[in-house]
Amino acid sequence: MKKSLLLLLISFQLMAQKNNMYLTPYEKGNGNQTATYTETIAYFKMLDDSFETIQMVPMGLTDSGEPLHIVIFDPEKSFDFNTIHKNRAVLLLNNGIHPGEPDGIDATMMLYRDLATGKLKTPENTVIVNIPVYNIGGALNRNSHTRANQNGPESYGFRGNARNYDLNRDxxxxxxxxxxSFAEIFQKVNPDVFIDNHVSNGADYQYTFTYIATHHQKLGGELGRFFKDEMMATILNDLKKQGTEATPYVNIHDQKPDGGFEQFMDYPRYSTGYASTFNTVGSMPETHMLKDYAPRVKVTYDYMVASIDYIEKNYKKIKKLRTDNLNNYKPGMKYTLFWKLDKTKVTQLEFLGYEGGYRPSEISGQPRLFYDRSKPFTKTIPYYQEYNPVTEVVIPQAYIIPKTWWNAIELLQLNGIKMQPLENDTEIEVESYRIADYKTSKTAYEGHYPHNSTEVTVTTEKVLFHKGDFVINTQQPGVKYLLETLEPQAPDSYFNWNFFDAILQQKEYFSAYVFEDTAARLLNEDATLKAAFEKKKAEDKAFSENGEAQLDWIYRHSVYYEKSHLQYPVYRKVK
Structure with missing residues (x-):
């Protein structure tokens, strides 16, 4: 009897030791502490060593010099994405893009442990992949003060990466x-669903959990409608059944939300916007910065579990809609590059907030905003979700880009874009853009002085392309990525991000005292040019009184003016 009791006691002790072995650094702490980068990688390495269903793989360098990792949970233990995509869906989780927002880092460690140990039901139709810490440089830059508006954890990483870039703009x-490295991961994994875990900034309210869902109009077609009205609605309803109320990301700062707010339009500089260019449905959990850390971690965990449950039941539909969505982006169809909020279309949103008001600041004496948490309210407020197209383009059959623009070509290829080099010098009829106007930011933004409000003029002409120049057919999974990058009017186009700034500068000029005689000769020899010149003077008084401007006008309309100035070097083949 004593021997049996001893064996039972030893068995319980071994089980307890094994369970403690898989406690995460967060669970071992006081509920207000997050794992360091080193602890996070060590924990996933332990899971990799302990469970055949988990594999951790290094995947490319970061600016910190340390490699990114992906951690795969695959119950079938194949870890081959070509095989996986034949009959299962892939969920990609991204954590620590802003390491001062570490909720997802801790929640995902527990998620993987619970999947591997069977605490959670093993998914049959879903493979889960996660990037444990995306911004490694920021995670290593640990402190307790840079998130001045945030309630915990005790210490955390910094928003900027090792080179001070905000990775959610890159x-x-x-x-x-x-x-x-993320682009390589994304193309390898080809996720059907993407979640990028964050913590909010902005207003105060009752919710612990808010979210940014990829804008349904950016996703497009039936896929966008399904994501908005079915998938997200069901996942959020599941959270509500568990006692968690959720609301869309409160996209306002330093003002009360009572007057309503708009759905965030996630252009492709952002993670979910990037994902949507490949027809991947994405969401960005934004737990509330002022809530305690432990409830934030829990609801992040719960959201990921609810998402996995939904994917399990609907993976075939998700995958089919992703494929079918490509039918909305064929040559000759219109594609919206720029959207404007439509304030005439309003959704009434039930909102759980706190009464707010203004009182004199102790610092300046001026009115300052405050929220009274002793006065919670439930109000119906306006929520704006619909946008109108502002700038549209007709999708071409192909783009042609000279091999000289290797910076753009390399990035296109990195993002899985297929292209075919010309085998011989070839003259092709194309649509050609010239940059007619643009504005440039006067302050630095993420390592650039980006352009905006870009306008182009379009001509159809025959252009001689050279052997090795690339033809890029638009009928491929990355068609939306092509349109967002190669159409210069798109907000996040390569042009607006300064990839082609060399074309904006003239390389050759003229000396006025020499070109005066040449200009006079050109006008005498070309009646059409002279008529246009005289018309310009008659219609533009300032021009008629400016001899320098007149000489420059003649120069720009002559054979002496360099063709490359303001000539956009990517061409459109429309037939």
Missing amino acids: FLKSDTRNSR
Whole structure:
């Protein structure tokens, strides 16, 4: 009897030791502490060593010099994405893009442990992949003060990466090694669903959990409608059944939300916007910065579990809609590059907030905003979700880009874009853009002085392309990525991110005292040119009184003016 009791006691002790072995650093702490980068990688390495269903793989360098990792949970233990995509869906989780927002880092460690140990039901139709810490440089820059508006954890990483880039502005332009490695991961994994875990900034309210869902109009077609009205609605309803109320990301700062707010339009500089260019449905959990850390971690965990449950039941539909969505982006169809909020279309949103008001600041004496948490309210407020197209383009059959623009070509290829080099010098009829106007930011933004409000003029002409120049057919999975990057009027186009700035500068000029005689000869020899010149003077008084401007006008309309100035070097083949 004593021997049996001893064996039972030893068995319980071994089980307890094994369970404690898999406690995460967060669970071992006081509920207000997050794992360091080193602890996070060590924990996933332990899971990899302990469970055949988990594999951790290094995947490219970051600006910190440390490699990114992906951690795969695959119950079938194949870890081959070509095989996986034949009959299962892939969920990609991204954590620590802003390491001061570490909720997802801790929640995902527990998620993987619970999947591997069977605490959670093993998914049959879903493979889960996660990037444990995306911004490694920021995670290593640990402190307790840079998130001045945030309630915990005790210490955390910094928003900027090792080169001070905000990585959630870098997915399209890819200035960092992090984003280039992410592109490789994304193309390898080809996720059907993407979740990028964050913590909010902004207003105060009752919710612990808010979210940014990829804008349904950016996703497009039936896929966008399904994501908005079915998938997200069901997942959020599941959270509500568990006692968690959720609301869309409160996209306002330093003002009360009572007057309503708009759905965030996630252009492809952002993670979910980037994902949507490949027809991947994405969401960005934004737990509330002022809530305690432990409830934030829990609801992040719960959201990921609810998402996995939904994917399990609907993976075939998700995959089919992703494929079918390509039918909305064929040559000759219109594609919206720029959207404007439609304030005439309003959704009434039930909102759980706190009464707010203004009182004199102790610092300045001026009115300051405050929220009274002793006065919670439930109000119906306006929520704006619909946008109108502002700038549209007709999708071409192909783009042609000279091999000289290797910076753009390399990034296109990194993002899985297929292209075919010309075998011989070939003259092709194309649509050609000239940059007619643009504005440039006067302050630095993420390593650039980006352009905006870009306008182009379009002509159809025959252009001689050279052997090795690339023809890029638009009928491929990355068609939306092509349109967002190669159409210069798109907000996040390669042009607006300064990839082609060399064309904006003239390389040859003229000396006025020499060109005066040449200009006079040109006008005498070309009646059409002279008529246009005289018309310009008659219609533009300032021009008629400016001899320098007149000489420059003649120069720009002559054979002496360099063709490359303001000539956009990417061409459109429309037939």
